[in-house]
Amino acid sequence: MTLKTKLTLLLTVFTLGAVGPAAAHSINNKTLRPAFGASATDIWQATCGAGSSHMFAQIRDQSADNNLVSLVVVSGVRGATTTDLTGGDPTYSPGISVNAGNATYTMLVNHTRTGGQAYSIEYHCENASGGHTETTTPTAESQNN
Helix, strand or coil, X not given: CCHHHHHHHHHHHHHHHHHCCCCCEEEEEEEECHHHHHHCEEEEEEXXXXXCCEEEEEEEEXXXXXCCEEEEEEECCEEEEEEECCCCXXXXXXXXXXXXXXXXXXXXXXXXXXXXXXXXXXXXXXXXXCCECCECCCEEEECCC
Protein backbone atom coordinates (compact mmCIF):
# COMPACT_ATOMS: atom_id res chain seq x y z
CA MET A 1 0.00 0.00 0.00
CA THR A 2 1.40 3.40 -0.95
CA LEU A 3 1.74 6.24 1.51
CA LYS A 4 -0.94 8.18 -0.39
CA THR A 5 -3.38 5.24 -0.11
CA LYS A 6 -2.65 4.84 3.61
CA LEU A 7 -3.21 8.55 4.23
CA THR A 8 -6.45 8.51 2.23
CA LEU A 9 -7.70 5.49 4.17
CA LEU A 10 -6.72 7.04 7.51
CA LEU A 11 -8.41 10.34 6.60
CA THR A 12 -11.59 8.50 5.54
CA VAL A 13 -11.75 6.51 8.78
CA PHE A 14 -11.09 9.64 10.85
CA THR A 15 -13.78 11.62 9.01
CA LEU A 16 -16.39 8.89 9.39
CA GLY A 17 -15.57 8.57 13.09
CA ALA A 18 -15.81 12.32 13.61
CA VAL A 19 -19.09 12.76 11.77
CA GLY A 20 -20.76 9.47 12.69
CA PRO A 21 -24.25 8.39 11.66
CA ALA A 22 -27.27 10.61 12.19
CA ALA A 23 -28.46 10.06 15.75
CA ALA A 24 -31.99 11.36 15.68
CA HIS A 25 -34.81 12.69 13.58
CA SER A 26 -36.70 15.87 14.32
CA ILE A 27 -40.05 17.53 13.86
CA ASN A 28 -39.18 21.19 14.36
CA ASN A 29 -41.02 24.42 15.10
CA LYS A 30 -44.60 23.16 14.95
CA THR A 31 -47.47 24.93 16.71
CA LEU A 32 -50.60 23.81 18.52
CA ARG A 33 -52.84 26.67 17.39
CA PRO A 34 -54.90 28.67 19.92
CA ALA A 35 -58.09 28.47 17.85
CA PHE A 36 -58.46 24.82 18.88
CA GLY A 37 -58.24 25.55 22.63
CA ALA A 38 -56.71 23.41 25.35
CA SER A 39 -57.84 20.24 23.57
CA ALA A 40 -55.61 20.91 20.51
CA THR A 41 -53.68 17.77 19.55
CA ASP A 42 -51.19 17.16 16.74
CA ILE A 43 -50.82 13.57 15.56
CA TRP A 44 -47.72 12.24 13.76
CA GLN A 45 -46.76 8.74 12.60
CA ALA A 46 -43.36 7.21 11.85
CA THR A 47 -42.29 3.62 11.22
CA CYS A 48 -39.33 1.76 12.68
CA GLY A 49 -37.68 -0.62 10.20
CA ALA A 50 -36.39 -4.17 10.47
CA GLY A 51 -34.28 -4.92 13.53
CA SER A 52 -35.88 -2.20 15.65
CA SER A 53 -36.89 -2.97 19.22
CA HIS A 54 -38.28 0.44 20.20
CA MET A 55 -38.80 4.11 19.43
CA PHE A 56 -37.12 6.72 21.64
CA ALA A 57 -38.67 10.22 21.76
CA GLN A 58 -38.67 13.51 23.66
CA ILE A 59 -40.32 16.91 23.25
CA ARG A 60 -39.20 20.52 23.74
CA ASP A 61 -41.68 23.27 24.62
CA GLN A 62 -40.46 26.36 22.75
CA SER A 63 -42.96 28.75 24.36
CA ALA A 64 -41.87 30.49 27.57
CA ASP A 65 -45.07 30.23 29.59
CA ASN A 66 -46.84 27.88 32.04
CA ASN A 67 -48.75 26.01 29.29
CA LEU A 68 -47.04 22.60 29.45
CA VAL A 69 -46.52 20.48 26.32
CA SER A 70 -46.63 16.68 26.44
CA LEU A 71 -45.79 13.90 24.00
CA VAL A 72 -47.53 10.52 23.98
CA VAL A 73 -46.01 7.72 21.87
CA VAL A 74 -48.20 4.69 21.13
CA SER A 75 -47.80 1.52 19.07
CA GLY A 76 -50.40 -1.24 19.39
CA VAL A 77 -51.19 -1.62 23.11
CA ARG A 78 -47.89 -0.08 24.27
CA GLY A 79 -47.38 3.58 25.08
CA ALA A 80 -45.51 6.18 27.13
CA THR A 81 -45.83 9.90 27.96
CA THR A 82 -43.32 12.67 28.65
CA THR A 83 -43.81 16.36 29.48
CA ASP A 84 -41.42 19.29 29.14
CA LEU A 85 -41.82 21.05 32.49
CA THR A 86 -39.89 24.20 31.50
CA GLY A 87 -41.11 26.01 28.41
CA GLY A 88 -38.87 28.27 26.38
CA ASP A 89 -35.52 26.73 27.32
CA PRO A 90 -33.28 24.65 25.02
CA THR A 91 -33.71 21.44 27.05
CA TYR A 92 -35.92 18.55 25.94
CA SER A 93 -38.24 16.58 28.22
CA PRO A 94 -37.04 13.28 29.70
CA GLY A 95 -36.79 10.68 26.95
CA ILE A 96 -39.29 7.83 26.64
CA SER A 97 -39.10 4.46 24.86
CA VAL A 98 -41.96 2.38 23.52
CA ASN A 99 -40.98 -1.23 22.88
CA ALA A 100 -43.09 -2.41 19.94
CA GLY A 101 -40.37 -3.56 17.53
CA ASN A 102 -40.46 -2.77 13.84
CA ALA A 103 -43.87 -1.13 13.69
CA THR A 104 -45.70 2.13 13.11
CA TYR A 105 -45.59 4.51 16.08
CA THR A 106 -48.09 7.33 16.65
CA MET A 107 -46.87 10.49 18.38
CA LEU A 108 -49.52 12.76 19.92
CA VAL A 109 -48.68 16.29 21.09
CA ASN A 110 -50.98 18.14 23.48
CA HIS A 111 -50.89 20.99 25.98
CA THR A 112 -52.52 21.94 29.27
CA ARG A 113 -54.08 25.36 28.55
CA THR A 114 -55.60 27.44 25.80
CA GLY A 115 -53.07 29.29 23.67
CA GLY A 116 -50.61 28.62 20.89
CA GLN A 117 -47.69 26.39 21.79
CA ALA A 118 -44.57 25.94 19.68
CA TYR A 119 -42.76 22.61 20.03
CA SER A 120 -40.11 20.33 18.56
CA ILE A 121 -39.86 16.54 18.81
CA GLU A 122 -36.69 14.48 18.64
CA TYR A 123 -37.23 10.78 17.92
CA HIS A 124 -35.46 7.72 16.53
CA CYS A 125 -35.74 3.95 16.29
CA GLU A 126 -33.21 1.70 18.01
CA ASN A 127 -32.37 -1.98 18.21
CA ALA A 128 -32.12 -3.84 21.54
CA SER A 129 -28.51 -2.72 22.11
CA GLY A 130 -29.26 0.96 21.45
CA GLY A 131 -28.02 1.16 17.86
CA HIS A 132 -30.01 3.28 15.47
CA THR A 133 -32.26 1.56 12.94
CA GLU A 134 -34.25 2.75 9.95
CA THR A 135 -36.71 5.51 10.91
CA THR A 136 -39.17 6.92 8.41
CA THR A 137 -39.98 10.59 7.99
CA PRO A 138 -43.16 11.27 9.99
CA THR A 139 -46.49 11.90 8.40
CA ALA A 140 -49.02 14.26 9.88
CA GLU A 141 -52.21 12.22 10.18
CA SER A 142 -54.24 15.04 11.64
CA GLN A 143 -53.29 18.43 12.94
CA ASN A 144 -54.79 20.78 15.50
CA ASN A 145 -58.03 18.95 16.22
